[in-house]
Amino acid sequence: MDGWMDGWMDGWMDGWMGGWVDGLLLTIGITSSFQMQFMLLFSRQGKLRLQKWYVPLSDKEKKKITRELVQTVLARKPKMCSFLEWRDLKIVYKRYASLYFCCAIEDQDNELITLEIIHRYVELLDKYFGSVCELDIIFNFEKAYFILDEFLLGGEAQETSKKNVLKAIEQADLLQEDTKVSFSPSFLMVWSRNAAEVRDSCRGSEQADWV
Amino acid sequence: WVCHTPIRLRELIRTIRTARTQAEEREMIQKECAAIRSSFREEDNTYRCRNVAKLLYMHMLGYPAHFGQLECLKLIASQKFTDKRIGYLGAMLLLDERQDVHLLMTNCIKNDLNHSTQYVQGLALCTLGCMGSSEMCRDLAGEVEKLLKTSNSYLRKKAALCAVHVIRKVPELMEMFLPATKNLLSEKNHGVLHTSVVLLTEMCERSPDMLAHFRKLVPQLVRILKNLIMSGYSPEHDVSGISDPFLQVRILRLLRILGKGDDDSSEAMNDILAQVATNTETSKNVGNAILYETVLTIMDIKSESGLRVLAINILGRFLLNNDKNIRYVALTSLLKTVQTDHNAVQRHRSTIVDCLKDLDVSIKRRAMELSFALVNGNNIRGMMKELLYFLDSCDPEFKADCASGVFLAAEKYAPSKRWHIDTIMRVLTTAGSYVRDDSVPNLIQLITNSVEMHAYTVQRLYKALLDDISQQPLVQVASWCIGEYGDLLISGQCEEEEPIQVTEDEVLDVLEGLLVSNLSSPVTRGYSLTAIMKLSTRFSSVNRIKKVVSIYGSSIDVELQQRAVEYNALFKKYDHMRPALLERMPIMEKTASNGPTEIVQTNGEAEPSVVEPKHPPPVGQPASQVKNTVFGLVSRCLSLMAFYLFDLSKTVNFLSIGIPPMTAYNKNGLKIDFTFERANPNPNVAVITIHASNSTEADMTDFVFQAAVPKTFQLQLLSPSSNVVPALNQGTVTQVIRVLNQQKLRMRIKLTYIHKGSAVQDLAEVNNFPPQSWQ
Numbered sequence: 001m002d003g004w005m006d007g008w009m010d011g012w013m014d015g016w017m018g019g020w021v022d023g024l025l026l027t028i029g030i031t032s033s034f035q036m037q038f039m040l041l042f043s044r045q046g047k048l049r050l051q052k053w054y055v056p057l058s059d060k061e062k063k064k065i066t067r068e069l070v071q072t073v074l075a076r077k078p079k080m081c082s083f084l085e086w087r088d089l090k091i092v093y094k095r096y097a098s099l100y101f102c103c104a105i106e107d108q109d110n111e112l113i114t115l116e117i118i119h120r121y122v123e124l125l126d127k128y129f130g131s132v133c134e135l136d137i138i139f140n141f142e143k144a145y146f147i148l149d150e151f152l153l154g155g156e157a158q159e160t161s162k163k164n165v166l167k168a169i170e171q172a173d174l175l176q177e178d179t180k181v182s183f184s185p186s187f188l189m190v191w192s193r194n195a196a197e198v199r200d201s202c203r204g205s206e207q208a209d210w211v
Numbered sequence: 212w213v214c215h216t217p218i219r220l221r222e223l224i225r226t227i228r229t230a231r232t233q234a235e236e237r238e239m240i241q242k243e244c245a246a247i248r249s250s251f252r253e254e255d256n257t258y259r260c261r262n263v264a265k266l267l268y269m270h271m272l273g274y275p276a277h278f279g280q281l282e283c284l285k286l287i288a289s290q291k292f293t294d295k296r297i298g299y300l301g302a303m304l305l306l307d308e309r310q311d312v313h314l315l316m317t318n319c320i321k322n323d324l325n326h327s328t329q330y331v332q333g334l335a336l337c338t339l340g341c342m343g344s345s346e347m348c349r350d351l352a353g354e355v356e357k358l359l360k361t362s363n364s365y366l367r368k369k370a371a372l373c374a375v376h377v378i379r380k381v382p383e384l385m386e387m388f389l390p391a392t393k394n395l396l397s398e399k400n401h402g403v404l405h406t407s408v409v410l411l412t413e414m415c416e417r418s419p420d421m422l423a424h425f426r427k428l429v430p431q432l433v434r435i436l437k438n439l440i441m442s443g444y445s446p447e448h449d450v451s452g453i454s455d456p457f458l459q460v461r462i463l464r465l466l467r468i469l470g471k472g473d474d475d476s477s478e479a480m481n482d483i484l485a486q487v488a489t490n491t492e493t494s495k496n497v498g499n500a501i502l503y504e505t506v507l508t509i510m511d512i513k514s515e516s517g518l519r520v521l522a523i524n525i526l527g528r529f530l531l532n533n534d535k536n537i538r539y540v541a542l543t544s545l546l547k548t549v550q551t552d553h554n555a556v557q558r559h560r561s562t563i564v565d566c567l568k569d570l571d572v573s574i575k576r577r578a579m580e581l582s583f584a585l586v587n588g589n590n591i592r593g594m595m596k597e598l599l600y601f602l603d604s605c606d607p608e609f610k611a612d613c614a615s616g617v618f619l620a621a622e623k624y625a626p627s628k629r630w631h632i633d634t635i636m637r638v639l640t641t642a643g644s645y646v647r648d649d650s651v652p653n654l655i656q657l658i659t660n661s662v663e664m665h666a667y668t669v670q671r672l673y674k675a676l677l678d679d680i681s682q683q684p685l686v687q688v689a690s691w692c693i694g695e696y697g698d699l700l701i702s703g704q705c706e707e708e709e710p711i712q713v714t715e716d717e718v719l720d721v722l723e724g725l726l727v728s729n730l731s732s733p734v735t736r737g738y739s740l741t742a743i744m745k746l747s748t749r750f751s752s753v754n755r756i757k758k759v760v761s762i763y764g765s766s767i768d769v770e771l772q773q774r775a776v777e778y779n780a781l782f783k784k785y786d787h788m789r790p791a792l793l794e795r796m797p798i799m800e801k802t803a804s805n806g807p808t809e810i811v812q813t814n815g816e817a818e819p820s821v822v823e824p825k826h827p828p829p830v831g832q833p834a835s836q837v838k839n840t841v842f843g844l845v846s847r848c849l850s851l852m853a854f855y856l857f858d859l860s861k862t863v864n865f866l867s868i869g870i871p872p873m874t875a876y877n878k879n880g881l882k883i884d885f886t887f888e889r890a891n892p893n894p895n896v897a898v899i900t901i902h903a904s905n906s907t908e909a910d911m912t913d914f915v916f917q918a919a920v921p922k923t924f925q926l927q928l929l930s931p932s933s934n935v936v937p938a939l940n941q942g943t944v945t946q947v948i949r950v951l952n953q954q955k956l957r958m959r960i961k962l963t964y965i966h967k968g969s970a971v972q973d974l975a976e977v978n979n980f981p982p983q984s985w986q
Contacts, residue, residue, distance in 0.1 A: 112500035
């Protein structure tokens with residue numbers, strides 16, 4: 001009897017739906033008609049490189065969604081279009097070299113402009129890192145987040161000028177160089193080095209690496 | 212005790228990437244986590260930032276990082292910008308608004324919203340706007356509103372989006388942001404303009420009053436949009452020759468919301484829409500993105516017909532675009548407008564039909580849906596040819612829907628009965644195994660009602676059976692037909708085509724062959740046995756039929772056995788009734804729109820039914836619908852049979868009426884019953900309703916029902932009717948569960964409630980599901 005019970009418990013624990021379902025949370029749910037619900041970056045092997053969630057979900061749910069979506073997108077053939085329906089959302093994805101950029105938008109949203117949002121983010125990364133590649137995102141993931149958070153806020157674009165986003169990141173990076181944050185904006189003008197210079201001097205050597 | 216410097220983030224990343232196996236990686240992670248944990252315990256300020264950053268990296272790899280949550284809060288409270296940056300990032304990644312811990316952030320965020328450095332203020336706004344809970348939003352809305360009025364555009368744009376989030380979380384706070392919106396659109400800064408339009412959109416969507424209030428902005432929005440289009444090259448905002456497409460799209464969207472249902476506003480935007488529609492460069496995706504939004508706006512507002520035609524034509528051009536994304540989007544939009552602008556969409560019919568041959572699955576699906584929407588009495592022959600061709604060659608995932616669509620279209624627009632039967636035959640023979648089970652009774656009804664085609668139909672179906680008996684829906688329809696019209700078959704009466712010569716024995720050979728074939732499902736066997744029985748009044752080989760029927764009286768298939776026993780009884784005891792019972796089916800009236808649902812529940816058999824008076828109607832169906840089912844129409848037999856055959860009472864129903872309910876749990880006064888239905892349109896989804904009742908003298912409050920199923924199933928729970936199970940069986944709590952299953956159903960349930968002041972929790976297994984719930 002004991003042996004049988006054990007076996008059955010294992011069967012449940014292992015291959016079970018991923019959690020108790022209690023009717024309070026069903027699928028992700030529509031928050032409004034236009035909102036980006038999340039953005040995922042992952043490699044061709046399915047390794048997650050960045051995850052930005054704009055809706056509240058538990059870690060378990062995020063993992064489940066990520067797993068499912070990554071599988072679905074990786075199974076797409078090259079000839080297929082960049083959009084797919086998944087649960088009650090629309091998924092917009094595009095592959096840049098070895099990295100998939102994947103956004104979940106809602107029913108009423110414009111898929112084509114979402115492609116442009118993705119492209120703009122890639123351009124920002126490219127400008128910042130100088131010919132960005134997956135390794136840059138891996139080793140500097142926190143910077144990828146910082147850039148994303150200067151471009152989008154709550155799933156919406158906060159700044160439509162590439163130049164302004166990069167300038168803000170540059171200034172924020174400079175702020176990191178100092179121990180205390182007591183500078184007024186005017187003082188920052190004295191610093192004229194640009195971010196690329198700072199970064200190039202870091203590549204290879206760890207001295208100026210602040211984490 | 213050696214105190215060492217925690218390793219740098221990039222060093223850790225490098226190290227972890229050298230791991231060759233999952234186990235090796237796990238070991239490295241565990242080692243580092245241990246080091247980080249002790250570092251946290253030592254309250255080390257210097258390296259906290261570095262440690263949290265490393266934790267975030269490991270979290271991304273999938274490892275637990277909850278022990279870093281409080282550290283994020285400490286980083287946020289630090290005065291170092293580096294700390295704050297990582298701290299806020301960590302909060303956004305590790306903290307969940309459903310936990311209480313995040314509330315500790317509120318004070319820090321409040322301070323940082325008032326910080327002297329705008330980048331710190333920016334961090335706070337970003338974090339609040341990304342993950343702020345309702346409580347946090349309530350507490351900090353005032354700060355956000357203040358920042359919405361600042362002249363600093365860097366902060367103003369962030370405050371606007373933060374306000375959007377606040378409104379989404381706490382809609383009642385929307386009013387307080389109204390004054391600040393006053394001059395948002397007079398800003399020159401594109402970032403502020405863009406986010407302001409987003410904010411205005413959110414407010415208009417949520418409140419009809421706001422919508423009415425903001426309609427006056429239409430002229431201003433039109434002006435801004437016009438400037439964007441007419442202005443010269445602006446390097447800062449240019450994307451492939453288009454100035455700030457993001458802003459253009461958002462303005463178009465806001466215009467859509469403002470113009471909807473309002474004549475004046477719609478008129479005010481008419482010109483600009485036409486201008487955008489005709490002048491936007493279409494060579495790149497960005498231009499098409501704007502056109503797409505424009506089309507959506509035109510279709511939604513009260514635009515004049517010329518503009519609508521322009522919009523549909525844009526979609527038509529999209530269909531010819533090389534870019535499959537554009538084609539996809541066009542098909543989606545056309546699908547939305549096909550009802551309202553049917554004629555305009557019809558003009559693009561041939562392009563749409565061409566999309567059936569597209570390589571992309573999503574495009575094919577939409578093209579199929581749109582094609583069906585475009586079928587009418589004029590184009591039915593041509594369209595059906597294309598759709599049948601598509602059915603032949605499409606992926607299996609499409610076949611069921613396509614077949615159903617063909618049947619529906621044929622029923623509505625068939626130019627002749629002969630064409631109709633031929634079309635059905637084509638579907639059954641080419642996609643017969645994908646046809647939905649509920650199509651079978653529909654087709655049977657159709658055939659019955661096409662009186663002049665009976666001979667032709669039975670002949671064609673018989674010939675199809677000679678070729679192939681593997682496709683169950685085809686075989687079932689054919690069996691039924693032969694049972695009904697076998698006499699026409701052997702008499703060689705067919706007018707539509709050359710009548711075949713076939714003997715009674717040959718026909719019976721075929722039907723008996725179905726009974727023994729491995730390819731036949733139990734349902735199919737039921738059909739063929741019944742068909743054989745019916746032929747006893749149409750053929751002369753009654754003895755042969757009697758023999759077959761008696762053999763199956765001891766079949767191990769319970770259904771078959773039951774039938775055979777009943778038919779035997781017919782021969783032996785009620786032979787005088789046999790002709791009347793097995794008479795030709797009369798013309799059946801079309802059932803109400805729920806036709807298929809009812810029929811699905813009845814095993815799809817059009818046999819005379821015996822409704823025992825004490826059997827309840829199928830779960831979820833009012834009694835009147837049972838009466839109106841196809842099978843209920845043979846009422847003259849019903850009462851007769853009920854009277855004469857009541858001694859076979861326990862089993863005399865040729866149909867299974869519903870799935871019996873069951874008690875899933877009964878303990879400590881709490882009883883949970885399950886009742887079942889099959890979902891429509893997917894019969895593989897079982898819809899279970901739980902009914903929880905409480906026989907004790909005290910209410911059970913905070914009642915939560917949870918369920919878990921093995922991985923091979925999918926489970927969905929809808930909201931419960933309430934979470935109080937009233938005492939003394941005064942009421943029940945109901946909740947709907949949907950399970951996608953094709954195997955024996957197993958379920959574990961977890962019940963929690965409060966009873967007489969104490970919390971009760973129980974786990975139970977439910978294994979006694981009736982077989983019909985999962986077959």
